[in-house]
Every structure is written in C-alpha cells, then in structure tokens.
Amino acid sequence: MKKAKSQAVACSLDSKNGIKQHHFDDATTNSSVDPFSMIEDHAETDVVDSDSARASSSGGFTANLARKKAIPPQPAKKLVIKLLKAKPTLPTNFEENTWAVLKSAISAIFLKQPDFCDLEKLYQAVNDLCLHKMGGNLYQRIEKECESHISATLQSLVGQSEDLVVFLSLVETTWQDFCDQLLMIRGIALYLDRTYVKQTTNVRSLWDMGLQLFRKHLSIASEVEHKTVFGLLKMIESERSFPDVNLSFSVICATVLGEAVDRTLLNHLLKMFTALGIYSESFEKPFLDCTSEFYAAEGVKYMQQSDVSDYLKHVEVRLHEEHDRCVLYLDASTRKPLLATAERQLLERHIAAILEKARGIFSLMNLFLPVHSAIFFRQVLTFATTGSRALSSYIRRTGQSIVTDEEKDKDMVFSLLEFKASLDAIWEDSFSKNEAFCNTIKEAFEHLINIRQNRPAELIAKFLDEKLRAGNKGTSEEELEGTLDKVLVLFRFIQGKDVFEAFYKKDLAKRLLLGKSASIDAEKSMISKLKTECGSQFTNKLEGMYWPTYPLMDVRLPHELNVYQDIFKEFYLSKYSGRRLMWQNSLGHCVLKAEFPKGKKELAVSLFQTVVLMLFNDAQKLSFQDIKDATCIEDKELRRTLQSLACGKVRVLQKNPKGREVDDNDSFMFNDVFTAPLYRIKVNAIQLKETVEENTSTTERVFQDRQYQVDAAIVRIMKTRKVLSHTLLITELFQQLKFPIKPSDLKKRIESLIDREYLERDRNNPQIYNYLA
Amino acid sequence: MPRASKRKSDPVRSSEPAPKRATAKEVERIDNFFASYANTSIGMIDPEGVEKLCSDLRVEHTDVRILMLAWKMNAKKQGYFTQDEWRTGLKSLHADTLKKLKKELPELEKEVAKQNNFEDFYCYSFRYCLTEDKQKSLDIESVCMLLDLVLGRQFPLQVDSFVEYLKIQKEYKVINMDQWTNFFRFCQEIEFPDLQNYDACQAWPLILDNFVDWLREKLTAA
Numbered sequence: 001m002k003k004a005k006s007q008a009v010a011c012s013l014d015s016k017n018g019i020k021q022h023h024f025d026d027a028t029t030n031s032s033v034d035p036f037s038m039i040e041d042h043a044e045t046d047v048v049d050s051d052s053a054r055a056s057s058s059g060g061f062t063a064n065l066a067r068k069k070a071i072p073p074q075p076a077k078k079l080v081i082k083l084l085k086a087k088p089t090l091p092t093n094f095e096e097n098t099w100a101v102l103k104s105a106i107s108a109i110f111l112k113q114p115d116f117c118d119l120e121k122l123y124q125a126v127n128d129l130c131l132h133k134m135g136g137n138l139y140q141r142i143e144k145e146c147e148s149h150i151s152a153t154l155q156s157l158v159g160q161s162e163d164l165v166v167f168l169s170l171v172e173t174t175w176q177d178f179c180d181q182l183l184m185i186r187g188i189a190l191y192l193d194r195t196y197v198k199q200t201t202n203v204r205s206l207w208d209m210g211l212q213l214f215r216k217h218l219s220i221a222s223e224v225e226h227k228t229v230f231g232l233l234k235m236i237e238s239e240r241s242f243p244d245v246n247l248s249f250s251v252i253c254a255t256v257l258g259e260a261v262d263r264t265l266l267n268h269l270l271k272m273f274t275a276l277g278i279y280s281e282s283f284e285k286p287f288l289d290c291t292s293e294f295y296a297a298e299g300v301k302y303m304q305q306s307d308v309s310d311y312l313k314h315v316e317v318r319l320h321e322e323h324d325r326c327v328l329y330l331d332a333s334t335r336k337p338l339l340a341t342a343e344r345q346l347l348e349r350h351i352a353a354i355l356e357k358a359r360g361i362f363s364l365m366n367l368f369l370p371v372h373s374a375i376f377f378r379q380v381l382t383f384a385t386t387g388s389r390a391l392s393s394y395i396r397r398t399g400q401s402i403v404t405d406e407e408k409d410k411d412m413v414f415s416l417l418e419f420k421a422s423l424d425a426i427w428e429d430s431f432s433k434n435e436a437f438c439n440t441i442k443e444a445f446e447h448l449i450n451i452r453q454n455r456p457a458e459l460i461a462k463f464l465d466e467k468l469r470a471g472n473k474g475t476s477e478e479e480l481e482g483t484l485d486k487v488l489v490l491f492r493f494i495q496g497k498d499v500f501e502a503f504y505k506k507d508l509a510k511r512l513l514l515g516k517s518a519s520i521d522a523e524k525s526m527i528s529k530l531k532t533e534c535g536s537q538f539t540n541k542l543e544g545m546y547w548p549t550y551p552l553m554d555v556r557l558p559h560e561l562n563v564y565q566d567i568f569k570e571f572y573l574s575k576y577s578g579r580r581l582m583w584q585n586s587l588g589h590c591v592l593k594a595e596f597p598k599g600k601k602e603l604a605v606s607l608f609q610t611v612v613l614m615l616f617n618d619a620q621k622l623s624f625q626d627i628k629d630a631t632c633i634e635d636k637e638l639r640r641t642l643q644s645l646a647c648g649k650v651r652v653l654q655k656n657p658k659g660r661e662v663d664d665n666d667s668f669m670f671n672d673v674f675t676a677p678l679y680r681i682k683v684n685a686i687q688l689k690e691t692v693e694e695n696t697s698t699t700e701r702v703f704q705d706r707q708y709q710v711d712a713a714i715v716r717i718m719k720t721r722k723v724l725s726h727t728l729l730i731t732e733l734f735q736q737l738k739f740p741i742k743p744s745d746l747k748k749r750i751e752s753l754i755d756r757e758y759l760e761r762d763r764n765n766p767q768i769y770n771y772l773a
Numbered sequence: 774m775p776r777a778s779k780r781k782s783d784p785v786r787s788s789e790p791a792p793k794r795a796t797a798k799e800v801e802r803i804d805n806f807f808a809s810y811a812n813t814s815i816g817m818i819d820p821e822g823v824e825k826l827c828s829d830l831r832v833e834h835t836d837v838r839i840l841m842l843a844w845k846m847n848a849k850k851q852g853y854f855t856q857d858e859w860r861t862g863l864k865s866l867h868a869d870t871l872k873k874l875k876k877e878l879p880e881l882e883k884e885v886a887k888q889n890n891f892e893d894f895y896c897y898s899f900r901y902c903l904t905e906d907k908q909k910s911l912d913i914e915s916v917c918m919l920l921d922l923v924l925g926r927q928f929p930l931q932v933d934s935f936v937e938y939l940k941i942q943k944e945y946k947v948i949n950m951d952q953w954t955n956f957f958r959f960c961q962e963i964e965f966p967d968l969q970n971y972d973a974c975q976a977w978p979l980i981l982d983n984f985v986d987w988l989r990e991k992l993t994a995a
Contacts, residue, residue, distance in 0.1 A: 726976035747979045754951050755909065761951070766958060767976050 095134050098125045099141055105188065106142065109181050110149035122188045135196030142189060143209055146182075150213045153178070154221045164231040165262075171228050172265055175272045182210040215276045228269065229283055233290050235266060240294060240321070267329040274331055284334055288341050291322075295345035303350050315346045391437070392444045395423065399448030403456060412456065413463040417486050420445065446493045450740070454499045454699060460491060461503035468526065469511060470518045480522055488529055495740045497534060502702050504530075513587055558614045586637075591680075594652070598675045603652065606685035608633055608641045613652065616670045623667045641685065642668065650676065650683045706739055710749045713737060718759055718771040726767050800860070802869035807859045818859070820852040830875050837922050838878050841885050844897050851904050892957065898923050899953045910947035913939050920956070928960040938984050945980055952978045966992070 105122050107113075129138045153174060161167040186193060186206045193206050204212065218225050273279040295318070302311050322342050326335040402408070402415045423441050449456050467475075467483055475483075494500060511517045557565065569581055588607030592614075593600065605613065611631050615622060622630075628638055639662040646655040646668060654669045655662070710733070717732050718724060724732075733746055750769070753759050762768040810822035818826070827834040846862030848854055854862075866881065868874040885894050902911050902919060911919070917936045924932050935956065939948075955978050963971050968989065973982045 727974065730974075743974070744979055744982065747982070751951060751978055755949055761976065766955070769976070 090132065094132070095129065095137065098129055099138070101125050102138075102188070103141070103145055106145050106185055107149070109184050110146075110153075112177075119188065123191070126189050127191045130191050130195055135192055136200070138189075138192060139196060139203065142185070142192075142206070143213070146185065146210060147213050147217075150178070150210075151217045151220070154214075154217045154224060157224045158221050159223075164227075164234055165265075167227060168231045168235075168265060168269060171224070172268050172272075175268070178210075178214060182207060185210070211276055215278060218276065218278075225278075225282060229286060232266060232269060232283065233287060236287070236325070237290065237294065239325075263329055270329055270331060279331055280333070284331075284337075287334070288337055291338060292341050292345055295342050296349075299346045299350055303353060311350075318342060318346060392440045395441060395444035396448050399445065400451055403448055403452050409455070409459060412459050413487070413490070416449070416456075416490060417483075420486070420489065442493075446495075449490065449493045450495045453740075454496055454702075456490075457494050457496055457500035458503050458695070458699070460487060460494070461500050461507060463487060464504065464526065465507040465511065468518055468522055469516050477519070477522070480518075481525065484522070484526055484529065488533065492533065498706070498739055499699065499702050502698050506698065514589075558611060560614075561610070596674045597672050600679075601674075601676065602680040604680060604682040606641070608637065609645055609683060609685055612638075612641055612645065616653070616668075621667055621669045624662065624664055627668065638662075642666075644683060644685050648684065650681055652683065706741070707749065709739075710737065710741065710746065711753060714746075714749060714753055715758055718769060722771045723762070724769055726769065729769060799864070799867075799869045803860055803863045804856070806863065806869060806871070806874075807854075807856055811856070816856065818854040823852060823854070829871055830878070832878070835922070838882065840898055840901070840922065841881050841894065842878075843901060844885065844894050845881060847897075848901070851901050895923055895957050896950070896954060899950060910949040911953075912947055913945070916948045916953070924957070924960065928965075931960045931965050934966070934988060935984060938987055942980075942983065942987070944983065948980075952980050955981060 102122060102125055126138065129135065157167075157170060157174060160170055189206055197203050197205055270279070270283065273283045298318075302314055306314070319339065319342060322338050323335070326332060326338060330338070399416070399419060402412060402419065405412075408415070427437055427441060464484070464487060467480060467487075491497075491500065508523070511523075517523050565583065572581055573579070585607050588610075590605055590607060590610040592603045592605060592610060594603050594613075603613070608631075611633070612627060615627060615630055619626075624638075624642070627633075627642070628635070631638065633641065642653070642655070642662045643660070645651070646653040647660050647662070652671055652674055654671045656667050656669065713733055713736050714729070717729060717736070729750070730743060730746055733741075750759070754761065754769075757772055759769045760772055762770050807818070810818045810826050812819040812822055823839070824834050827836070827839060832838055842862060843851075843854075845866060846854060846858040848858045848862075863869060863874065866874065866877045868877045884890060898919060899911065902915060903909065917939055920932050920936060939945075945952075959977070959981055966988070968985055971977075971985050973985065
C-alpha cells in the first residue's frame with residue numbers, strides 16, 4: 001500500500017536563495033505547512049511525522065520519484081488532486097516559542113550584544129507569525145519590549161554628567177544608537193510592517209512607533225529633555241557672544257565652559273528634535289525667547305555705546321549670523337521667525353531712536369548709503385512696519401519745523417524743495433524706489449504741507465514769481481524747467497489750491513504788465529503745467545488775462561499827460577462801450593527826454609517819477625511840500641519816488657540836505673551836473689512791495705469766494721435731491737468741494753441758507769432738510 | 774439775496790373740541806370787557822391797557838400767563854390786543870368777565886403745558902417778540918429773559934446753563950427762530966448734564982455744538 005505522502009514542504013515564500021533546508025531540531029518547533037494539495041495515488045492521507053519529513057525532505061520530490069522508480073510503471077492513471085481534509089494544525093506553543101526567539105533578539109539588539117540569532121531565522125519567525133494571523137499580538141509585544149528598553153535607556157541619562165557638553169554628547173550617542181537599533185528591529189519585522197501594519201488602520205509603522213515611544217519617555221524623563229534644550233541654548237548663546245570669530249563650517253573654537261562647541265552636535269540633536277516632532281514646542285519656542293532676550297539686551301547696550309552707522313553695521317552682521325545659523329544647524333522653518341525676532345529687537349525697537357540720532361537730512365543719507373547689503377537691510381526695514389511709521393513721523397516732524405517757522409517764511413519753499421530732494425535720493429539709492437516708502441514719503445509730505453493753512457500755497461506762488469521774473473541771471477532754461485517741475489510736485493500736495501491760484505494770478509498779471517517776465521516761454525510752460533495738474537478751468541482766466549486790483553493811487557497829472565489820457569479815453573470808450581476805464585497810476589511808465597547840460601538823455605521812469613520830474617520844467621528848486629501839493633501823490637509813495645530820483649544810483653535830482661531818507665523839510669533841485677555813460681537810462685522806481693494789507697485782502701477774498709461756492713453747492717445738491725439727511729449732505733459737500741473745509745463751517749452755511757429760506761428742517765425728522773422751491 | 778419771507782400759516786389750535794357758539798349775551802359781555810381796557814383812539818387794548826388788565830388780574834405783566842393769554846388769542850403784536858383777538862381768546866376760554874378770566878388762568882396754564890400745545894406756545898412766544906417788521910432774530914438779552922420765562926420752570930438746569938453761555942459767547946449777537954426751536958428739542962432729547970447722547974455730527978445748529986463744547990470743558994475743568 002502506497003502511503004500517500006504528504007509532505008511538509010517547508011517552502012518559505014520568499015526564500016530568495018532558493019529552497020533552503022530548514023532543520024527543525026525539536027519536535028516542539030513549528031513547521032510551516034503549506035496547504036498544498038498533495039499528489040496521491042490513494043485517497044488516503046497520512047500525517048507524516050517529522051522524521052519521515054526529514055528523511056524525505058532532502059531531495060523533496062526527487063525522493064518520491066526515486067521511490068517511484070522502484071515500482072514498475074503503471075499505465076497512465078488519472079491523477080486526482082484532492083485537498084487536505086483537515087487543516088494542518090500548528091504545533092502547540094507555536095506563538096510563544098516563536099516570540100521568545102524574537103524577544104531575545106530584540107533584547108540583544110538593545111543591549112548591544114553582538115551575538116544573536118540568525119537574521120534569516122528571525123525574519124522567518126516574523127513571517128510565520130504574520131501568516132498565522134498573529135501579527136497583532138506580535139506588534140504589541142514588540143512594542144512592549146521596545147518600550148521597556150527605551151525607557152530604561154532614557155532613565156539612565158537622568159542625573160548624568162554635570163558638564164553640559166558631555167551630557168549633550170551622551171544624548172546624541174543615545175539617539176544615534178536608538179536609531180540604529182530601531183532600524184534593525186524594523187528590518188527584522190519588515191514583513192509585519194508591510195502587511196499587518198499596512199492593513200490595519202490606526203497602527204503606526206514600526207519606525208513611527210519607536211519614535212513615539214522615544215518621545216514619550218523623553219518627556220517622562222523630563223529632566224533629560226530640559227537639560228538637553230538648556231545645553232543647546234547655552235551653546236548657541238556662547239557662539240553669539242563671540243561675534244568676531246570667523247564664521248566657517250568648521251568647528252568654532254568658542255569656549256563654553258572650557259569645552260569646544262561642536263556644530264555637528266547641535267545639528268544632530270536638533271535633527272533629533274525634529275524627528276521626534278518636538279522641535280517647535282520644546283526647542284524653537286524657548287530658543288526664540290532666548291534670542292529675543294539676548295538681542296533686546298544687546299540692542300539697548302549697543303545703541304547707547306555706539307554711533308548710528310556702527311550700530312547698523314553691527315546689526316547687519318548679526319542678521320547674517322542668524323541666517324547662517326539656520327543653514328548650519330537650525331531647522332529651515334525657524335529662519336523666518338528667527339530673523340523677525342532679531343529684527344524686532346535690534347531694529348524695530350530702535351528705529352525711532354536711530355532716525356532721531358541722525359542729525360539733519362544729510363547725515364541720514366550718509367547713514368543709509370554705506371550699508372553694504374542694501375537689499376538685506378532694506379528688506380528688514382520694509383517688513384518692519386515701525387520702520388515706515390518712524391520714517392513718516394521723522395519726515396513730518398522735520399517738515400513741520402520748516403513749514404511752521406514763521407521767521408523763515410522766505411526760505412520755506414527752498415528748504416522744502418531741498419528736503420524733498422534729499423528724501424527722494426534716499427528713496428532711490430537705499431530703497432531702490434520701493435513703493436511702500438514712496439507712499440510713506442508722499443503721505444507725510446501731504447500732511448506737513450497742509451499743517452499751516454494757506455501760507456505755503458502763498459509762498460509757493462511767490463517763489464514761482466521770483467523764478468519767473470527777469471533778472472535771474474545764471475539760471476539756464478533747463479534749470480528753470482527743473483525747478484518749476486519740482487515746485488509743481490509740492491503744489492500737488494496742497495489742499496487749498498485756490499489760495500495758490502489767487503496769488504499766482506495776481507503775480508502773473510503784474511509780471512506781464514510790468515514786462516518783468518524772464519521769458520514768455522517759461523510763463524507759457526508753467527501755465528501748461530498747471531493746466532495738466534488742475535484742469536483747464538484753473539488756467540482759463542489766467543489765459544484770459546485776469547485783471548487784479550491794485551490800490552488806487554491818485555495823482556494829479558501835468559497838463560500834457562492829461563491831454564493824452566483824455567484822447568485815449570475817448571478812443572477807448574468809443575471802441576468799447578459799457579466798460580469802465582481805471583487808470584492804474586502806480587503801474588504806468590514813461591520815457592522822458594531830458595536835456596542835461598552835460599548831454600541829452602532819455603529817462604525810462606515810472607508815472608509818478610514822470611510827474612515829479614515834469615514839475616522841474618517850471619522850477620529849479622522845489623521843496624517836498626511843494627511837490628506834494630502839486631502832484632497830490634500819497635505821502636509814502638511820494639517819498640519813495642523822490643528817493644529813487646535823488647538818493648539812488650541815478651540821481652537826476654539833488655536833495656538838500658543829502659541823505660537817504662526823505663524828510664519833510666527837504667528840498668529838491670534839478671541836477672545840472674548829472675552825467676551817465678548810456679544814452680537811455682532806466683531809473684528804477686523802488687517797487688511798491690506787496691503790502692501786508694494786500695496779502696490779507698487777497699486771502700480774505702479767497703475765503704469769501706469759498707463761502708459762495710459752498711452756498712452754491714448746497715443749493716445745487718438740495719435742488720437735485722429735494723430731501724436729504726444732514727450726514728448725507730455733508731458727505732456730498734466734501735466730495736464736491738475742492739478745498740478743505742470744516743464741518744462746522746458747512747453747518748454755518750446751511751443755517752444761513754435756512755435763514756434765507758432756501759431750505760428748511762423737516763418737521764417730523766430734524767435730521768432731514770427739505771429744499772424750498 | 775434775501776427771498777420773500779414766507780410766513781407759515783398759523784397752526785390750528787386743536788386742544789379742545791370746537792367751542793360751542795357763544796351766546797349773544799356772552800359776546801356782549803366780552804365786548805364790554807374789551808371796551809373797559811381798550812384805547813378808544815386806536816380801537817385796541819394798548820400796553821397801558823394791558824398793564825391795567827394785569828393789575829386787575831393780580832398778575833405781573835411780565836408773568837408768563839399773560840404770554841399764554843396772548844397765545845390763546847393768537848395776538849400778533851406784542852403789547853396790543855385787537856378786538857378780534859380778544860373775542861377769539863376769551864370765547865374759547867369761556868371767560869366773559871374779569872372774575873371768570875382770573876379763574877380760567879390755571880386752566881390755561883394746564884392747557885399750555887400739554888405736550889402738543891407747549892411746542893406751539895414755545896414757538897409762538899419767540900415770534901411774538903419779533904416786534905419790528907421783517908425782524909427775524911431776537912437780541913441775546915431778550916432771548917435770555919424769554920427762555921427763562923417760557924422754559925425756566927420745565928428745564929431750569931438747561932436754561933440756566935444756556936443763558937450763562939449766551940452771555941459769555943461772542944460769536945452770535947442774535948438768535949433766530951431755527952436756533953430757538955432747536956433749543957427746545959435739545960432740552961427734550963439730550964440728557965443733562967452729562968450730555969452723553971449729543972452728537973455734533975447731527976443736524977444741531979452750530980450754536981448748540983459750541984454750547985455743548987463749552988459745557989463739556991467746564992465739566993472737565995471742574
């Protein structure tokens with residue numbers, strides 16, 4: 001009877017080295033049985049005991065065939081393959097026994113014992129357990145085993161070594177070892193990792209499991225963790241305290257407690273923290289706090305003892321250092337908060353003081369320019385919002401002192417232009433035309449120029465007047481254009497542009513009338529610039545020759561002049577009816593032919609001068625009083641006129657007694673010894689300066705005009721809307737009116753209009769106005 | 774340029790149901806009553822007559838009740854009562870003799886104090902003081918007296934404060950109707966003296982904004 005041989009073919013699934021022969025030494029060991037179908041001749045199954053298995057295992061199928069050879073060949077029979085009826089069972093204690101092997105292996109790994117089981121065997125063990133669905137248990141057991149070892153290791157670190165560096169090295173070694181060990185264990189249990197772990201949710205991979213255990217026990221042995229962090233921080237601090245040391249990749253020799261600071265050590269330990277996932281909580285946070293404190297103290301100290309440019313250079317160095325630190329050993333994620341912290345302590349806190357220390361605009365310029373890595377520095381300042389705030393307040397303060405200093409009104413425009421120019425230079429060079437800073441400068445300028453209402457506008461108009469007048473020798477056309485453009489920039493910032501308009505027009509008219517313009521082209525250019533800025537409405541009247549009012553100066557004209565005046569008047573009124581002709585005597589000029597004993601001359605003089613001189617046609621000598629009576633010229637003006645004729649460079653009259661001032665008792669004579677090189681001589685009339693009264697009247701006119709505009713706007717709005725609430729009306733007005741005005745002024749105008757019955761308050765809702773048709 | 778002034782039409786006194794038509798006898802008595810005080814040459818009761826009436830009523834001629842009487846009559850001219858006005862007033866009061874009139878005065882006071890009448894009375898009193906033709910505003914001194922008379926009892930704190938302010942401030946020499954009416958609204962709406970709910974961004978006349986600023990400054994200085 002042929003025995004069906006069921007063979008316990010120990011075919012390990014991935015015996016990569018071919019079919020290996022496994023020797024099972026004791027009966028207690030397991031054999032993995034494949035639920036292979038057996039070839040049988042008879043439907044008989046027999047459990048083959050290990051002995052026969054052994055015997056037949058060598059050679060495997062060949063053994064069978066060998067035996068079969070002894071039997072005479074049968075006619076080909078049908079081979080029926082039948083499944084094993086009963087599942088082959090495992091040997092008892094299969095699990096425990098297998099685990100014991102593994103356990104001792106793990107132990108050995110952790111205890112660094114060199115001699116342990118054959119790796120293949122271990123691997124097989126894991127494999128077997130997994131196949132028999134014991135993966136879960138296995139996992140837990142491995143976990144428990146690892147845990148006990150890890151905990152022991154970490155506990156052993158407690159109380160170790162007072163010396164921080166030594167301690168840190170210990171920690172590093174521990175970690176390094178742990179990593180190796182875990183790797184090994186993972187290698188052994190790879191099958192488990194690949195199958196059971198993957199298939200089961202909520203189960204960590206072995207590596208992660210190990211890390212988690214490590215982390216858990218590290219925090220249990222909290223002293224270890226804290227000591228490690230402390231040690232790291234101390235190392236970094238000592239590195240910082242020796243900033244002059246050459247920064248290189250090699251080991252820095254800064255003494256920390258007499259030991260060398262090892263950057264690799266720092267690197268590894270920090271990597272450990274990262275791997276354990278405790279980097280940001282356990283290390284980064286205290287690190288940033290520490291950094292903050294360190295730089296806070298340093299910032300204060302250095303600010304006190306060094307000047308500003310040295311301080312800024314030092315700051316730059318420090319920031320570079322911190323940057324390098326991130327490259328060399330800190331985690332990349334720390335870079336941003338680290339730099340931010342350093343910036344904040346070293347720069348933000350001190351920006352105001354830094355700019356304060358910069359005395360004058362030019363030293364500020366010198367401060368920013370030499371900083372070498374302008375990009376770096378600029379980035380720092382750009383991100384520090386206090387930087388731009390401080391810059392803004394600096395500009396405002398400096399600008400305000402220029403604008404509000406009444407004594408220096410004459411130089412205000414010039415100073416402002418200079419100031420703006422220097423700010424622009426800084427903006428271009430040091431800040432590479434950064435937009436945020438441009439806006440900061442603009443806003444600050446707009447604010448400061450409008451602090452003092454109206455006066456800057458007036459002064460700008462005056463400044464332009466000066467520039468556009470003749471007599472600006474040495475200013476080329478391009479220079480003039482450049483100046484005009486710069487002034488226009490200032491003009492843009494002004495809110496009450498109508499004040500500027502009033503003064504500009506007046507001065508323009510004067511220039512044109514008196515022929516004092518330096519160049520018509522320049523005038524035209526300026527007007528076209530203003531047109532581009534403010535629209536054609538602004539300049540329409542200018543182009544149409546707006547006629548200013550001048551104080552009426554009365555004068556009694558000599559007969560001849562009267563005649564001419566009358567002739568002209570007749571002509572003019574015949575041509576244009578309905579117009580009033582007003583002689584502006586203060587502006588007239590004349591060319592007189594004078595016969596001096598020493599030669600005939602032509603004198604270009606003002607009207608008043610003419611009138612006075614013509615008196616001497618009939619008299620040789622006249623007293624001040626005589627002249628006054630005869631000409632009826634206003635006293636102050638007369639004195640000025642006589643001064644220009646008798647006390648200046650060109651003395652066509654002689655004054656007795658001599659002197660610069662014209663007194664009541666002076667007398668005047670025709671100067672018969674008058675001589676001059678040129679034929680035609682201009683006798684400068686001392687120009688009537690714009691009086692203070694004129695100024696105030698111009699300003700008042702503007703305000704009056706504004707009132708009308710407000711009234712008109714209110715009526716216009718109410719006419720359209722018919723019914724409008726107070727707040728909406730105010731909002732509309734602010735949108736429509738082009739000059740700055742206070743809400744209380746608007747209220748005044750509204751009340752005035754209520755009084756004049758253009759509007760009324762609504763009976764039912766006092767916040768609403770109704771238009772009264 | 775000033776526009777033609779439009780006098781608003783007089784409000785309807787709707788405090789009571791329309792009075793029963795007075796009997797002929799009553800009308801006669803009212804007319805006699807009128808005649809006893811009237812100045813025959815002008816056919817109206819003139820200031821002298823009013824004074825006499827007051828003394829007969831045992832009331833000061835600066836008493837607010839006389840003003841109330843004028844209101845009841847809707848008298849147009851300060852210090853004068855026309856016959857029509859007299860008739861209107863006394864008919865609605867049902868007072869055809871001096872004694873009856875005197876008795877009615879407390880009733881009149883109560884009537885004026887009613888919410889919907891008081892505002893009307895308040896505005897009327899201002900208009901009543903605009904004695905000149907086309908006069909639109911009242912000088913500060915008169916305003917102070919009038920405020921005290923008309924509002925003094927109801928809002929003593931506000932009135933005293935405002936009067937003090939009016940005398941100190943220099944910006945306004947006169948008060949117009951708009952400012953007058955808004956002061957009453959101020960007393961009604963704004964908590965005094967803490968002024969918490971006053972908002973200068975609302976449509977209060979500027980003089981009240983200034984008044985509130987002054988008050989607040991005084992409070993903080995105190």
